[in-house]
Amino acid sequence: MIANRFVDQQGIYLLSHSVGLPLKSSLAGAYNAFWQPWLGADEQIWNHWLEQIERFRDQLGLLLNSDSCNFCPQTTISSAVNKIIFSLSARSDKNIILMSEEDFPSVAYALQQACRLDYQVRYIPAGLDLNDMSIWDEYLTDDVALVLITQVQSNNGVQLPVDAITEIAAHRSIRSIVDIAQAIGILPIDIQTGSADFIVGSCVKWLSGGPGAAFLWVSPDIIEQCHPQNVGWFSHEDPFEFDIHNFRYAKDALRFWGGTPSVYPFCVASSSLEFVNSFGVAVLREHNVQLCQQIIDNLDQDELMSPVIADQRSGTLIVHFGKKHQQITNSLRGEGIQFDSRSKGIRLSPHIYNTEDQISTLVQHIENSR
Template sequence: MTDYRDAFTPCEDIYLLNHSVGRMPRGTADYLQQHFFAAWESGAPEPWPQWLEAIDSFRAALARLFNSEPAHFCPQVNISSALSKVLGGLPPPADRNVILFTENDFPSVGFALQQAARLGFEPRMIAADRDPQQLATWEAALGPDVHTALITHAHFNSGKLVPVDAVTRLTRARGILSVVDIAQSAGVVPIDLQRWQADVVLGSCVKWLCGGPGAGFLWIDPARVASIEPLDVGWFSHAAPFEFDIHHFEYAPDSARFWGGTPSVLPCVVAAHSLDLIYRIGVDMIREHNQQLTQRIVDAVDPACLRAPADPALRGGTLVLNLPEQDAVEQRLRSAGVRFDVRPMGLRLSPHIYNSNKDIDAVIACLQG
């Protein structure tokens, strides 16, 4: 396999925090200078045409990566903000008012969903002890009172990979709006939005996509656009943003209606550069490499220590371990320069395309003492 380590900024430590922040591609600063600062520094009377072109490049890069169209993607600051815009735009609930999610979803998403109670919805959690990978769990929970279901593709605290396409088949059949969170899977698990046929997909570029913070995105099925009218709007949400008539507002006919006011350009420029690199490497290749490295760790530890699925096909990119004498293990990892973190279910290790077998050898030595 091609060695892509030199395509990213170097790191002296063994960096396994890709579930948190992916490492920056080389040349990001030069790309940012060319596509963001150059027009501004040149004294050009209007840098906005180049900046908007850069945002178009960001949306086009997302479309290439996830098999969709650029107009279906709207830049967002983060997933929680995007979710709040979707919730705020839903029609008032009538006979259906439940918004379903799981107790193991990322807390920030849960916080946003719980605010929907102020709009007349009833947030309802699938209990933490129910397995989100089992279709029976969703079949039982997606009752006739459910309006919207939040489906997390890869769980942050367990590494479990949920069969989104099977769940969205259920939601479509039952007339339930599906919202999919791909924060922990985008860039390390291949995603084809045409195959999923979800209604809304929310993502971020800060993790496996290596695009830094602030470059979130919202994707919406064009058939669903007209049914959601967000309250959080601005001139970029307008069908004619340069009309400048304060007496007239008309929602954009595509995902842009979720945009809001003046956009934050710089994060989109940074992320566009990273998305292009991830696309050229190929998510299939990143997935294969990640599985090969994580499986080596799985094979080296007691199966009882695993908090992520043993089957690599059921795992996202993150391995979660709860080990005997974990404090001592964590100290050995830190002393060896391994970058990891710990959550309630255990320590998390997430190798990317720039990690090597040598890195994993060092990790295994620390785990085995």
């Protein structure tokens, strides 16, 4: 049974949109990849560790269908976004950064720092249907330099038409950043089908890879136009050259890396990526859709805040129980159901380690609490 490959749940765990449960094998895998070379205490320690970074990049390339050289490890998505901003040359006729009020605040905070470069931030108001391409046609104006597109919005579970939006942006010479944090590992993603300039993501959610293993993908079409300011010896074309008078950007996405890198989080995440790649995201998604439908079928019509159509939503259901919301959510917590809450309702995210029996228990608790 697939669920047995993950650590045991405390109650019924439906928080994969926040922190995915780790594989039981992750601890031993990280020990072999990180601790074993260190305990070997020889001059090859860094060579061993850097092999693990390449393993991480290779697995990302396999998962998202892109050459591994286009990926750069990052500690957080926000730091990656900040590096992007300060790597691009500003244009006086294009000084707007566009994002939605439904985007994740941490990324917005990073983008707001572009005001130091005389950019202005413009927001698409919350409440507008971002699956309506006429909205993007209206807001992607000639003065926009950069647009943030969040593939899956965490507040409402809405999935956006990323490929169509990035195509418009590219046609209008607008740089695009796509945030796939809530999508990677549960929605099939093929980088080759879109026109994004940058993609940022992390492994802590559906990939079950833990915090600290984020990444930045840079289109090979624009890499030579990117000149990051936050650099270090691992941003260098040859990090072990050690010529203090001769900094040269790495030819690939690693120019966005920086100083001495963190290694351990990427050892953990690589094991999870290998599991997802061997199992297949399409299979994970099919299982998720089935369990989500099982929940939807037992909700009242006005309780689902997420889209009803599976292709328009993520792996997460946002549910609000109206006047009985507090009563029902308190009851669910008392029964050991693990979830969290946002302004629009509670978030429920069935993953491959959840079963039909668990969802049946969930919906029975909901019914008993009405």
